[in-house]
Amino acid sequence: MSRTDKAPTPSATGAPVAAPGTSTPGASGGAPGAQAPLRIPRPAGGPGRGGPFAGMNIPAEKAMNFWPSAKRLLGELRPERLWLTLVLMLAVVSVTFSVIGPRLLGEGTNLIFAGVVSKQLPAGVSQEQLIAQLRAAGENQKADMLSAMTLTPGTGIDFTALATVLLWALVLYVLASAFGWMQAYILNGVVQRTVFRLRERIEAKINRLPLRYFDSVQRGELLSRVTNDVDNISQSLQQSISQAVTSLLTVVGVLVMMLLLSPTLAIIALVTIPLTLVTTAVIAKRSQKLFVAQWRHTGELNGQIEETYTGHALVKVFGRQREVEERFRQKNVELYQASFGAQFISGLIMPAMTFIGNLVYVGIAVVGGLQVAAGAMQLGDVQAFIQYSRQFTQPLAQLGSMANLLQSGVASAERVFELLDTEEQSADPVPGEAPSDGRGRLVFEDVSFSYSPDKPLISSLSLVAEPGQTVAIVGPTGAGKTTLVNLMMRFYELDAGRITLDGVDVTAMTRNELRSRMGMVLQDTWLFGGTIRDNIAYGRPGASEEDIVEAARATYVDRFVRSLPQGYDTVLEDEGSNVSAGEKQLLTIARAFLARPSVLILDEATSSVDTRTEVLVQKAMSALRSDRTSFVIAHRLSTIRDADLILVMEAGQIVEQGTHASLLTAGGAYAALYAAQFAAPVAEV
Known part of the structure; x- marks a missing residue:
């Protein structure tokens, strides 16, 4: 584990900002501070005339190919193949029982209708004789209708047979529900395990991404992908897989039963399939890119909220509430x-499917009634067919409406896959070298580096830091001081040259090995939610209580911790908001002290402590720096007078180096910086 503090996070927007919440160019069209009433705009033009983006200066964004993304998302389920097979088998059984049910209910209707008709017929006459009498009397239509039925003239409803049919129907529906419940239970486990693995991959991926990636991505946008998009994928898989399996099996099963009952009526029902496919395809094509835009805007909004919340105090101080509210509204x-x-567009699918289903329902009712009258079908069979027509169109409508949820899930999956496909930092060597000793001799050999190829920053820089030396790095803002430290830690890779630690090239070492030998204290402190003891022990997992207290005493943390009611068991709130800035910085110094690294890096590490405490901490650091290399980045030159070597950097180059006294004598860049801080010139106003 790296024993370093978290690197400072740049502006979430990637651009310079004066303070959180300040308006950006073009963000507001009115006068500063003007607050227009919030009005929810209506989509200009409606579908087909610009859609929801009409009139907005938003660049068009085309979605990735839907089917490749959907296929890749389903590929995430591959480790659950056996469980998915079981889900499919249970679904087949459940749908089979559900499909047989209407057929039994139709038989029950036939028994009731036949019993009612039989009761009205004269006893002692057979069905064949009665039909012959009707034909002789010229009533062929009645004869045809009765010939399709099973009658016993003079008797009523056979309640025993009816009870048996209804009991079997009840048993089938109960079994269908039981198997459906088991299918849903197992599928829930399949989806949640899949999402669990996906979250683990995302977390591992984030740890493998280079610092350059986080410099270019808005933090709230990244958090939205890790949380909102993954949750949306979970919901989409949970509902769409269950609906898809059940609906497809229901369509097949119902189609088989309809063909057995009446091929003529089945043809009418089959008309819905091409109509459904065409309607769904047309609507889904238009809505997919809007779902991608929806989740992109969700990430952007989360990013702004996170940024504003982090700088809430500054927003209040500079009176930028209205600008922040305006940006949020936009x-x-x-x-x-x-x-x-x-x-809206994807929601048109379900009404369209319902309309098609109603047309088919009317067609089946009319043609089925004519077939009953003609004796081609029994009334119960028509009733069962009407039920089947509902069962046939309903899953088709569900598949259509499922496109809404599926498109949203695939849009989220595209954003997650984009994160997973991001280029990672170079792989660590296996097994990796390690220095034979831990003295901390650091050598820069013709090092060149730039953040952007067209803007060189560091060029052919060479430097030797001997064990036990305190190397101070000074220079104006943007000179490359922190960049130099980032290169030591391999937060960025070199463009040319090499850096060695105790004679071993840092690229030949694993990053964990390299960073375990370095301790870093930043100006921007980072503390996590936990006790003060846990935060100090973060520098060396498994450290004893005595070691933690010793580090706290050496860095003057112990004195203020003892004044707290819970002492070392005090729980730090949101990033240590219940302690002062100076106390937070002392805690990070204690963390580095406990790690006892070979190389110690202090980047403005005492900028938030008072002068007296800074003197005390420097004394503690002198003990810590014994036989170890220390790099100190400081703007207050009074803190580095005793440094063994002072490097003066300008535009990525070392323009001067030497001790405090020698550099003052030289009268160069360092002397100018020193004079600017301590000469205290008088300027007329």
């Missing part, structure tokens, strides 16, 4: 319009 409107368009 982002919220963008999300509303994308969501409205996606949900």
Whole structure:
């Protein structure tokens, strides 16, 4: 585990900002501070005339190919093949029982209808004789209708046979529900295990991404992919898989039963399939890109909320509440319009399917009634067929409406896959070298580096830091001081040259091995939710209580911790908000002290402590730096007078190096910086 503090996070937008919440160019069209009433806009033009993006200066964004993304998402279920097979088998049994049910109910209707008709016929006459009498009397239509039935003239309803049929129907429906419940239970486990593995892969991926990636991605946007998008994938898989399996099996089963009952009526029902496919395809094609935009805007809105919340105090201090609210309204409107368009257009599928199903229902009722009258079918068979027509169109409508949920899930999956496909940092060597000793001799050999190829920063820099030396790095903002430290830690890879630690090239070492030999204290402190003891022990897992207290005493943390009611068991709140900035910085110094690294890096590590405490901490650091290399980045030159070597950097180059006294004598860049801080010139106003 790396014993380093978390690297500072750049501006979430990737651009310079004066303070969180300040308006950006073009963000607001009105006068500063003007607050327009919030109005939810109506999508301009409606579908087909610009859609939800009409009138907005939003660049068009085409979705990735739907089917490859959907196929890849389903591929995530591959480890659950056996459980999915069981789910399919249970679904087959459940649907089979459900499909047989209407046929039994139709038989029950036939028994009731036949009993009612039989009661009205004269006893002692057979069905054949009665039909012959009707034909002789010219009533062929009645004769045809009765010939399709099983009658016993003079008797009533056979309640024993009716009870048997209804009991079997009840048993089938109960079994169908039981198997359906088992299918849903197992499928829930399949989906949750799949999402569990997906979250683990995302977490592992984030740990393998280079720092360059986090410099270019908004933090709230990244969090939205890890949380909102993954949750949406879970919900989509949970509902769409169950509906898809059940609906497809129901369509097949019902189609078989309809063909057995009446091929003529089955042909009428089959008309719904091409109509359904065409309607769904047309609507889904338009809504998919809107779902992608919906989740993109969700990430952007989350990013702004996270950024504003983090800088809430500064927003208040600079009076930027109205600008922040305006920016939020604009982002919220963008999300509303994308969501409205996606949900509205995809929501047209279900009404369209219902309309098609109603047309088919009317057709089957009319043709079925004519067939009963003609004696081609029994009334119960028509009733069963009407039930089957409902069962046939309903899953088709469900498949259509499922496209809404599936498209949303695939859009989220695209965003997650984009994260998983991001180029990772170079792989660590296997097994990797390790220095034979831990003295901390650090050598830069013709090192070159730039964040952007067209803007060189560090070029052919060479430097030797001997064990036990304190190397101070000074220079104006943007000179490359922190970049130099990032290169030591391999947060960024070199463009040319190499860096060695105790004679071993850092690229030949694993990152964990390299960073375990380095301790870093940043100006931007990072503390996690936990006790003070846990935060200090983060520098060396498994450290004893005595070691933790010793580190706290050496860095003057113990004195303020003892004043707290719970002492070392005090739980730090949101990033240590219940302790002062100086106390937070002392805690991070204690963490590094406990790690006892070979190389110690202090990046403005005492900028938030008072002068007296800084002197005390420097004394503690002198003990810590014994036989170890220390790099100190400081703007207050009074803190580095005793450094063994002072490097003055400008534009990525070391322009001067030497001791405090020698550099002052030289009268160069360092002397100018020192004079600027301590000469205290008088300027007329």
